[in-house]
């Protein structure tokens with residue numbers, strides 16, 4: 001067994017931090033250690049204690065004075081949209097038709113898919129994200145490219161080819177049968193291979209016919225352990241069009257409910273304009289609402305009411321995500337900075353411990369994967385990010401006046417990006433250094 005011992009200021013969450021002083025919600029060690037054996041965390045805690053458990057042959061890596069946290073988790077991103085980011089001037093449906101669908105057509109070419117998958121996962125790692133829940137294009141080859149690249153890097157990623165058979169141009173359409181068959185084949189080939197997990201991915205109600213929605217429901221019934229991901233209630237024109245396409249439905253959520261797509265492993269991107277009935281339906285089924293602040297601001301979609309959803313009697317499970325390329329940044333730090341502002345516009349605040357909980361343990365819980373990722377707990381996969389709050393001149397200057405961990409974390413969220421990510425361990429391997437070395 002190869003083992004390494006990381007030294008630094010370790011921070012990992014036990015549960016949601018109620019307040020900024022809720023110290024028992026996290027474990028913080030000023031002089032902490034993380035002992036990694038092969039690809040798992042063997043021990044974490046005070047460095048002196050952890051060091052005692054390390055054998056003679058251990059390789060010691062000193063990251064002091066930096067912070068060691070569990071790798072970040074991005075619960076919703078579109079890997080084929082790297083060249084869609086920064087497309088000007090449109091709301092959701094025009095943005096899809098003008099920029100996104102034409103770009104996704106290019107993924108019929110497997111070589112293009114492989115290139116972008118490689119560059120996408122490079123960006124994830126550079127920004128400290130060790131797990132991403134990704135949408136691929138409609139083309140089976142795009143999912144194969146993504147999983148092959150992810151598997152090579154030994155990342156725990158969750159992905160699926162989008163199913164879409166209408167209301168989009170030729171070149172990004174499948175059929176109910178081909179969407180089903182391709183999904184089946186991809187599940188067989190990739191789900192559970194190494195760390196790879198498959199998500200059944202009907203893009204959204206507008207681009208799937210009722211027949212395809214039936215097929216998506218069938219796939220979920222046939223594979224109840226798999227994730228399902230789609231989009232819900234992002235934009236007013238989208239909601240109105242959905243109502244037109246499914247006139248029998250009580251509301252947008254009812255469409256997915258009808259086809260059996262709600263559940264504990266179901267991830268619904270956006271969920272901005274939900275009625276109380278819809279929020280109840282999501283809560284009752286244990287479904288997850290995915291907060292994508294940079295995207296919601298960029299596309300002018302609306303303000304996700306994070307604190308209302310969390311505090312309502314029937315609370316929602318919430319994840320946070322970039323939604324690249326509607327989202328405008330690969331960084332979960334930048335994402336939670338914009339998230340803070342969205343929540344502020346709703347008259348609430350998210351404290352820095354809550355923000356870091358969200359992008360580590362919170363997202364792992366939302367993905368039902370906290371036994372494997374999202375903490376520094378013993379036995380979990382060794383995905384670790386190393387953060388430097390002095391990464392830039394402006395950060396260094398502001399750090400001169402920082403006195404508490406909470407202030408440092410808030411500075412990282414407000415000014416931090418990929419430059420603050422000094423190293424990233426993916427299953428125990430120093431992935432950011434490796435990438436730069438190549």
Ligand code: GUN
Nearest residue numbers: 078203204231295323326
């Ligand atoms: N709804 C359906 N497809 C998409 C997409 O690619 N991005 C966003 N933001 N919303 C969608």
Ligand code: ZN
Nearest residue numbers: 076078269323
């Ligand atoms: Zn999306």
